[in-house]
Amino acid sequence: xxxAAAEPGVEGFLAGLRRCGLDPVTKSGVVTFDVTPCHGALAxxxxxxxxxxxxxxxxxxxxxxxxHLPAVIHLSPTNINTEETLAGWVRHSRQVTGWxxxxxxxxxxxxxxxxxxxxxxxxxx
Amino acid sequence: xxxxxxxxxxDIDAQLQTHLLRDDGDExxxxxxxxxxxGSDRTSAVLRRVILPRDGERLVHGNASFTGxxxxxxxxxxxxxxxxxxxxxxxxxxxxxxxxxxxDHDAExxxxxxxxxxxxxxxxxxxxxxxxxxxxxRNWTPEGRPEWAESVRVVGDCLRVTWNDRxxxxxxxxxxxxxxxxxxxxxxxxxxxxxxxxxxGAGSVGLDVxxxxxxxxxxxxxVMDFDGVYVVxxxxxxxxxxxxxxxxRSKVEVALRLMRAAATAASPDLQSLEMSVCTxxxxxxxLDYDVIVSCVDRPWPRAALNGxxxxxxIPVVDGGIGIDAFDDGDGMRNAxxxxxxxRPGRPCLSCNGQLDLGDVQLDKQxxxxxxxYLAAAGRNGQARQNVAALSASVSASLLAQVVSLxxxxxxxxxxxxxxxxxxxxxxxxxDATTRExxxxxxxxxxxxxxxxxxxxxxxxxxxxxxxxxxxRQLRVRAAAALARLSDRxxxxxxxxxxxxxx
Numbered sequence: 310x311x312x313a314a315a316e317p318g319v320e321g322f323l324a325g326l327r328r329c330g331l332d333p334v335t336k337s338g339v340v341t342f343d344v345t346p347c348h349g350a351l352a353x354x355x356x357x358x359x360x361x362x363x364x365x366x367x368x369x370x371x372x373x374x375x376x377h378l379p380a381v382i383h384l385s386p387t388n389i390n391t392e393e394t395l396a397g398w399v400r401h402s403r404q405v406t407g408w409x410x411x412x413x414x415x416x417x418x419x420x421x422x423x424x425x426x427x428x429x430x431x432x433x434x
Numbered sequence: 435x436x437x438x439x440x441x442x443x444x445d446i447d448a449q450l451q452t453h454l455l456r457d458d459g460d461e462x463x464x465x466x467x468x469x470x471x472x473g474s475d476r477t478s479a480v481l482r483r484v485i486l487p488r489d490g491e492r493l494v495h496g497n498a499s500f501t502g503x504x505x506x507x508x509x510x511x512x513x514x515x516x517x518x519x520x521x522x523x524x525x526x527x528x529x530x531x532x533x534x535x536x537x538d539h540d541a542e543x544x545x546x547x548x549x550x551x552x553x554x555x556x557x558x559x560x561x562x563x564x565x566x567x568x569x570x571x572r573n574w575t576p577e578g579r580p581e582w583a584e585s586v587r588v589v590g591d592c593l594r595v596t597w598n599d600r601x602x603x604x605x606x607x608x609x610x611x612x613x614x615x616x617x618x619x620x621x622x623x624x625x626x627x628x629x630x631x632x633x634x635g636a637g638s639v640g641l642d643v644x645x646x647x648x649x650x651x652x653x654x655x656x657v658m659d660f661d662g663v664y665v666v667x668x669x670x671x672x673x674x675x676x677x678x679x680x681x682x683r684s685k686v687e688v689a690l691r692l693m694r695a696a697a698t699a700a701s702p703d704l705q706s707l708e709m710s711v712c713t714x715x716x717x718x719x720x721l722d723y724d725v726i727v728s729c730v731d732r733p734w735p736r737a738a739l740n741g742x743x744x745x746x747x748i749p750v751v752d753g754g755i756g757i758d759a760f761d762d763g764d765g766m767r768n769a770x771x772x773x774x775x776x777r778p779g780r781p782c783l784s785c786n787g788q789l790d791l792g793d794v795q796l797d798k799q800x801x802x803x804x805x806x807y808l809a810a811a812g813r814n815g816q817a818r819q820n821v822a823a824l825s826a827s828v829s830a831s832l833l834a835q836v837v838s839l840x841x842x843x844x845x846x847x848x849x850x851x852x853x854x855x856x857x858x859x860x861x862x863x864x865d866a867t868t869r870e871x872x873x874x875x876x877x878x879x880x881x882x883x884x885x886x887x888x889x890x891x892x893x894x895x896x897x898x899x900x901x902x903x904x905x906r907q908l909r910v911r912a913a914a915a916l917a918r919l920s921d922r923x924x925x926x927x928x929x930x931x932x933x934x935x936x
Contacts, residue, residue: 371887373795374795387812402807410785411871
């Protein structure tokens with residue numbers, strides 16, 4: 310039996326990303342980190358990504374919903390807005406599916422972001 | 435904090451019984467770790483791991499005793515896991531709640547301060563009665579004073595509770611309960627009646643469940659809901675009236691009134707909790723109960739309840755209905771309802787496909803009620819279809835799970851997830867299994883180190899505020915005054931009739 314609360318919330322998210330070899334930064338209420346998609350127009354390119362700290366209070370039991378990306382990264386249109394985002398960023402509504410059975414939840418989140426970025430293109434802000 | 439209890443899984447219980455009940459009939463001892471599970475008015479010690487003695491760590495001599503080395507090892511292992519220490523021993527010839535002999539008392543008392551110093555948590559002591567597998571538990575203050583628990587719960591296919599009859603005496607049977615007791619006997623009635631039931635969600639299903647529990651003689655029943663009674667609820671909230679809508683009453687106010695009328699216990703303890711289980715206050719209140727019946731359909735509260743089913747070993751009986759209407763609004767294609775007990779050893783709500791954890795944030799942020807968001811996302815909102823004639827089937831299914839869990843008809847406990855399909859008239863077991871990495875099953879018995887699934891609940895706060903504003907309207911206040919007068923006249927009429935021997 311494990312502990313849920315050994316690393317809950319934003320601290321757990323940051324620790325998980327570090328275990329995955331990333332170097333996350335928290336600024337203005339958003340955790341940012343680089344992701345490199347494996348497929349799509351941005352394959353092999355490092356893309357900045359972010360998650361609002363406010364959405365990490367229930368991490369890892371309930372995942373964030375919004376993926377924050379620089380405005381130059383374009384995804385197929387759905388709910389997007391600039392609430393709680395960094396200047397020059399937008400957040401995209403993207404539901405993660407099948408959550409709740411990953412040994413490393415941060416790894417599962419990165420996989421989700423990578424899969425979302427498969428359909429992304431870089432354009433004008 | 436006035437109430438104390440303890441809980442363990444059936445697996446831990448089996449492990450302990452295997453060790454403590456010896457073939458030679460002697461007593462035996464062992465240690466275990468526990469986590470506190472802290473409610474509003476009850477603290478439960480949730481057993482987490484058994485620490486069996488190594489060679490030479492305990493002495494068996496008819497009676498049995500711990501060595502200091504064993505206690506020190508156990509306390510160190512407990513502290514390393516953020517746990518408290520439990521000392522356990524058996525009374526092979528004992529039955530039910532056991533008191534302590536002088537040597538039992540002295541042994542536990544002598545280690546109370548040491549265990550508290552090392553773990554930072556009170557030492558707790560357990561006694562196992564060998565004749566019926568009953569447990570008793572006390573909590574030791576650092577000063578060496580025992581504080582008895584009211585119950586010890588073993589959570590498996592059945593919920594097996596050993597009661598401290600001194601703190602929770604079996605309720606006196608009532609004439610009104612004659613038919614109920616004849617169905618399962620006085621022992622089961624005494625167990626059922628003493629359980630603390632919480633019904634989360636006081637809609638059509640939750641209200642029905644709460645009333646039937648109260649009518650069955652359960653003494654402690656609470657309903658939790660933050661919502662009010664509206665006109666659109668009246669076709670399903672049986673017993674709610676247009677006056678309740680006019681007076682801006684909450685669902686739990688109505689449920690409390692109806693429960694009071696239905697209750698058959700001699701001194702019922704019925705509570706209305708106008709809050710959300712998604713808040714820290716609501717979750718703490720939920721931890722005071724032995725069984726929770728989940729009658730909510732939102733992802734966030736179901737996630738919160740899913741969490742405490744495992745971390746705090748409180749079985750959650752959950753279910754719901756899905757009605758599939760034709761898109762043109764002319765007819766019903768099908769309806770299905772499901773019920774399941776969520777507990778260690780059974781798939782959690784996420785594993786059995788009843789909860790999408792990705793929806794929890796959406797629910798928390800109010801987006802599942804935002805038409806613009808839903809339209810852009812290409813998804814439907816919460817299902818609106820509901821029918822009083824069918825919600826009774828959901829409550830029946832939930833209550834059957836409750837009875838199976840508590841009364842174990844035929845010696846069999848709760849059946850696992852069930853699904854009824856109305857169009858095919860087909861009841862089936864749902865083939866759902868726990869995912870290998872289930873985040874909830876993995877934190878079984880985490881206690882207060884459970885997943886964080888609570889937070890500020892904007893909708894609950896806004897709903898309560900709006901209701902308070904509405905109740906201040908002159909029209910509503912005047913109607914409320916008349917309703918109170920009417921209630922007083924009805925009470926007086928009843929008293930008059932009773933006095934007159936009617």
